[in-house]
Amino acid sequence: MIITIANQKGGVGKTTTAINLASALALTRKRVLLVDLDPQANSTMSYIQDDVQADASTYAWLCEEGTAPSFVDTPVAGLSLAPAHLALARVEQQLQGDLEAPYRLKDALSQLKGQFDFVIIDTPPTLGLLTVNAMVASQQLIIPIQSSYFAMEGTDDLLDTVEKIKKRTNPNLEILGVVVTMYDRRTVLGKDILDQIRDVFGQKVFKTVITRNVRLEESPAYKESIFSFAPKSSGAQQYLKLGREVLKRVS
Amino acid sequence: MIITIANQKGGVGKTTTAINLASALALTRKRVLLVDLDPQANSTMSYIQDDVQADASTYAWLCEEGTAPSFVDTPVAGLSLAPAHLALARVEQQLQGDLEAPYRLKDALSQLKGQFDFVIIDTPPTLGLLTVNAMVASQQLIIPIQSSYFAMEGTDDLLDTVEKIKKRTNPNLEILGVVVTMYDRRTVLGKDILDQIRDVFGQKVFKTVITRNVRLEESPAYKESIFSFAPKSSGAQQYLKLGREVLKRVS
């Protein structure tokens, strides 16, 4: 099962969801691969200390033909990582005019068939070729939406892109769900925004809401998932619940 | 004095800084114009309730020749607003190949010479034509940087763009300062990130740090600045201090 985490809005919790959902699934004894497709490599930095070479990153998966897709271990048992590299920023330019360009990730992942139960793909805040590659390669899409007054701006563009991809390149792509992130329980505004998101996305909205929890901001600095860093935190409990909800929805 | 608020990273506090710094300056009896150059129109939504027509927005400033640049009042005394519109998303495409494209905002603002003491420009999270227009039109740049583990990723690209603009189109552009946003006092991580930002930007970093304060998230829902919405909050006190620091640096 290949799942893309996408929202072209910046700073809405894509990486935080990718790294902790991937860990949550690994904790249930699933074999999980976290694929970092963002040139900013935030998912990579959350688990890996050492420098990554471009030819050992997802850049090579997309742009270096004939490379067997490589990945590395993370500190989390059962979780592997395909690290990103800043070279990904050139992919759009490099694959300009290549009709195969949207399928590069799909082809690379097909070489890993059977090695993983879940592939979780973190994407950059754009609707460009990298995010398209992720959506073309995936069966499912999870959309993190930040609980903020401006939360819904731009979701139309994201949904248009999904529709275009379903129409031509990947009719199997489904929206697995919308996860509300950085929710603040203390405000009336938070409640209003949650209602607004539920009005628009209905049953797609996961029951699990991720509330604002500073532990989720800290764990990447220690190269740990939230589950080893702060297992009793609300962040850990909520991402564990989200993992269970995802398993339920895909079964 | 024309000041651009820019950082191509999403969700780092550009809009929150634009709307509240503009108000802080208006509170000191300066005549201030807040220019919204983001198709997502978040600054606009923070002060204006009614729908804005494309031909009465900054889209018209950039793409409709011969239009006198229009603006509207806000609930804040002394603060006017040039509202944005989703049509701005087409500007890059529409002005394709036009050698004058980077100068459109500069030309529009020159028609308003003498009407305002400060022009504050909110920009989208990109380094495209809209942000370039803002930087070409401005004397000063303020860079909000979110206090987060991934804070410094991407600042190189921003600084490269500034250098390119200084080299050719606007040699007068200066970085007025870097403002650290969404700082969390309670964490060791916050302290480390602040030190890291200060190591890189030195004296450019404003003494005023904006800490995380939920009131700053709420005030746009009420179409008020933080100063009328929650005058005693840390958000209000800090943006007031930032206003004073800006005045000191430009005098």
Ligand SMILES: Nc1ncnc2c1ncn2[C@@H]1O[C@H](COP(=O)(O)OP(=O)(O)OP(=O)(O)O)[C@@H](O)[C@H]1O
């Ligand atoms: N529930 C939460 N509580 C507190 N902080 C959070 C939470 N979720 C995310 N954050 C923090 O907010 C910031 C943005 O989150 P994140 O990096 O996951 O977003 P993103 O969508 O991947 O951003 P980008 O578009 O830049 O890749 C990070 O500093 C992260 O640690």
Ligand SMILES: Nc1ncnc2c1ncn2[C@@H]1O[C@H](COP(=O)(O)OP(=O)(O)OP(=O)(O)O)[C@@H](O)[C@H]1O
């Ligand atoms: N100091 C703060 N404390 C609490 N919340 C904040 C603070 N600063 C900004 N926010 C909230 O964080 C979110 C992102 O901030 P903002 O919209 O100002 O960023 P931005 O850089 O303009 O984002 P974009 O790139 O999408 O335009 C908003 O919901 C905002 O209300």
Ligand SMILES: [Mg+2]
């Ligand atoms: Mg990310």
Ligand SMILES: [Mg+2]
């Ligand atoms: Mg903004």
